[in-house]
Amino acid sequence: MTEYTPKPEHKFTFGLWTVGNIGRDPFGGPVREQKTPAELVRLLGEVGAYGVNFHDNDLIPIDATAAEAEAIKKDFRKALADTGVVVPMATTNLFSDPIFKDGAFTSNDPKVRAYALQKTMNAIDLGVEFGAKTYVFWGGREGTETDSSKSAVESIKRSREAMNFLCEYVLDKKYDLKLALEAKPNEPRGDIYNSTTGHMLAFIETLDHPEMVGVNPEVAHEHMSGLNFMHGVAQAWEAGKLFHIDLNDQYPGRYDQDLRFGSRDIKAAFYLVKFLEDVKYNGPRHFDAHAYRTEDYEGVKDFARGCIRTYLILKEKAAQFNADKEVQAVLAEINADDGSMKQYFGKYSAEKASALKAQAFDRAALGRRGLRYERLDQVTIDILLGSR
Secondary structure (H helix, E strand, O other): OOOOOOOHHHOEEEEHHHHOOOOOEOOEOOOOOOOOHHHHHHHHHHHOOOEEEEEHHHHOOOOOOHHHHHHHHHHHHHHHHHHOOEOOEEEOOOOOOHHHEOEOOOOOOHHHHHHHHHHHHHHHHHHHHOOOOEEEEEOOOOEEOOOOOOOHHHHHHHHHHHHHHHHHHHHHHOOOOEEEEEOOOOOOOOEEOOOOHHHHHHHHOOOOOHHHEEEOOEHHHHHOOOOOHHHHHHHHHHOOOEOOOEEOEOOOOOOOOOEOOOOOOHHHHHHHHHHHHHOOOOOOEEEOOOOOOOOOHHHHHHHHHHHHHHHHHHHHHHHHHHHOHHHHHHHHHHOOOOOOOHHHOOOOOHHHHHHHHHOOOOHHHHHHOOOOHHHHHHHHHHHHHOOO
């Protein structure tokens, strides 16, 4: 039996808010005691995680004094040193405090928008202090319940102004930091601006420094609205914008569940892992998920180990798929190219267009051709179920 042991090169990471989730939900209070950031780092060290990520207030409470903040950072830094766990990514909580009830960067109140910028600059400093190379922005409150309340165009402009300001701040400080935007269609707002990875990619191109900004797509956030997550990831990768990724699982059409990676749609998880491994994605594989509310902290460890194990199993299955002789034969057949059409592809020319318009095609024969996708899909299922 294969030992699915995490290694540093796998770059498996968890947020303090993931393993530190105490099981509170809208219908019930906490079921697990609150652990300190240092204790959570040690828990992640036990399960073999490479890194830990944090919102500013996961590490330091929003109302902490300077002395309290320094004491927390000292304990956190020692836990990192003792375990070898690193901090690849950080982010800002711009959604929990009541001040952000109508958004942060898109709030109608200029004082709220200014405070959001101040809080983010301080949080960027904190992330860089602990070695973060990627900074994620999730606009959890950047939206509306009623479009009577805000101008969508003005909100886009406010978002752009904030990101331009923060890019300039990073440049001014000479930080070695990439910025990544995270999309979500809804919850906690009724509708959230820039609701998909595609929206974010389009928005990035309107910024003053688009080269600094990419995306952090999340499985659950795309699956909530019934989208194919891997396709969004592929679009981000092809654009050179896949700066970070959040792995979990989700049933479509439901609230944000943040299920253990691969625990709901194993086939979608397989195609995602296969894509990341095939293109040799070298960034962190961050599990933004929570243990079931039924669990104690031993169960939280089971959850974290399960995320890692499932990814490694699917990585192995992807290699098996790629090495399968029948799979490769079918793929070669359906992608067969005798070179006769090569002259028509690539850069446009008038001569090429004229020749293509004169080309005769056997439309009926092309329409009759079977592509064997059913067989390919069943082989995929056989591999995933271990019967091949």
